[in-house]
Amino acid sequence: MQMRIKDVVVLIVVLFLACKGVAQVETAILLPEKKDSIASRYLDRKQEILIHLPGSYAKSGLNYPVIVYLDGQDQGLKNLLISNLDRLMYGREIPEAIVIGIPHHHGRGDLSIESASEDTTPFMKFVTTELISFLDQNYRTLDFRTFIGHSLGGQFLAYSMTRYPDVFNAVIAISPALNYPDTESWYKRKTLTALEHFAQGKRHNHLYFCVGDAGFQDAGFKTGAEELAAILTNANNSGLYWKFDVLPGFTHGSSPAAGIPMGLIQVFKYWPFLETRSYEILVKNQGSPLKEVLEQEARIKDIYGVDIPLPRSVYWQFGKYELGKGNYDNAVKFFEKNMALDKNGSTPRSLMGDALAKMGKKEAAKKYYQEAINLLKEGESRKELEEKIKQLDGN
Known part of the structure; x- marks a missing residue:
């Protein structure tokens, strides 16, 4: 069964890449990317954002859910994500949405929760106040947001959901860095502890997380992900919609190829009319x-x-x-x-x-x-x- 899952996911990814040029002409739902920036007092810089509007935006007059992805500076990851989003929206497996990318041109230190000295970081404040305010003021948004992050990005989003559940309505954490070796003195298990407390509440949030089993890093991160799965299972929280997948044959680097479509389908599994x-x-x-x-x-x-x-x-x-x-x-x-x-x-x-x-x-x-x-x-x-x-x- 595991090999069948992997084979299907690999086939999907290959088809996305092979048909990319055709898909953008025949099935494109998202409009071409445009760039903007927000003068952030929390980050003390102008933060670039990447925006894809759905093709129906201009003529519908509707409000749309928002999907935010981290690591927008990673062109390969961005192309993979946009292709998946476009195909899933075209197939009506997920709703049309406003898609926002956040590049990290100043390094990924913004995303580290475990090494941060404060419970709320400047980047978290930027997202929860300045970014959300900018989007709500300039676009027709719904109050349902899905955030996608890989590695440190997954760690940041999983923790942020526990602090600001009304902002981080749904989180897709791909190969999240939830744990580190005990030899790392700065590692305080902040993210897993916060999730443990969060799981006891009655929030209506959505969490999908996954990890590969074929890489060096995955051997460590899999332990943290499995611990989180055990925490959520024991909490038995009917208000938290969550799913954990082990991706057989995938590594830390390749896990987004499977985790992105699987996470999106999981978050929005209750939306389509079958x-x-x-x-x-x-x-x-x-x-x-x-x-x-x-x-x-x-x-x-x-x-x-x-x-x-x-x-x-x-x-x-x-x-x-x-x-x-x-x-x-x-x-x-x-x-x-x-x-x-x-x-x-x-x-x-x-x-x-x-x-x-x-x-x-x-x-x-x-x-x-x-x-x-x-x-x-x-x-x-x-x-x-x-x-x-x-x-x-x-x-």
């Missing part, structure tokens, strides 16, 4: 789509603390299904949700017009048909929609 369930509803006519979608939306709010909309395709496909079944009231509810997610989309307004026309609400139907016409791009045919308006005028 494709298998969609098939059962749409093809086998099993269940009530509106009831199940409302239940899924409520589940998302309970687990993540915010309303993270389902993909537009969910509302569109179930709206058309209900329209075909003659359940026009339900179809209208789905198309309303679809329009809210796509403020400049012609298709959901055209479908809304179809539903209202079936209900005999001619003027309302004509209004949506006209909105759909106005939103059509240059060169797209208006003939079908104009004919529908004429038919309503003639009846």
Whole structure:
């Protein structure tokens, strides 16, 4: 079983890299990177940040969850992470999000918790106050943030979650440096002790951590990760969503190739509306789509603390299904949700017009048909929609 897991992960990574050029053209969800900086009084410097917005950002008007990754100066790690994010968003396995990278051009000393003399470091203060304030003021953000870090970055994030759980809602710690040899006099087990206390609380946070088993460093870090897994198991905290994976055949350096996609899927595993369930509803006519979608939306709010909309395709496909079944009231509810997610989309307004026309609400139907016409791009045919308006005028 372990070899099968490794083989699957390696295949995924190879496909990402081999298809990178194609994927960016055909399936890109994230817009190209742009750079900005924040004048930080805690760091006493300008801190660069890297920003990827989702492609739907400009037209949706929605607020988005935030994903922050450390070590943005590492081009290889960044490329791997962005490719994974883009593919998982395209496949609707995780929601579209605002992605923020933090480069560490001044060294990675900012990330060390175990050697820090204070419980709250300057970099932690920068993230929890200046970075979050900048993002909330300049972008449409949701109060659900996922942080991704490797090695020292994993140590920093795991500890920071215990100090600021309302900021570090979800943490993906890849091969985190949770323990060191007893010969290191500065090692005080701060991170594991903080996590031990944190696990006794009733916070609704998400934690994924993993470690390889094939490298020299992994032999040490695996001990710390296994100790943390034992702590969380014994705490039996139903409010903490966590998972630990050992990555067979991976080393400390290669572990992000597996840990990034596995961590993202784990954090957002409760968000998607399962494709298998969609098939059962749409093809086998099993269940009530509106009831199940409302239940899924409520589940998302309970687990993540915010309303993270389902993909537009969910509302569109179930709206058309209900329209075909003659359940026009339900179809209208789905198309309303679809329009809210796509403020400049012609298709959901055209479908809304179809539903209202079936209900005999001619003027309302004509209004949506006209909105759909106005939103059509240059060169797209208006003939079908104009004919529908004429038919309503003639009846």
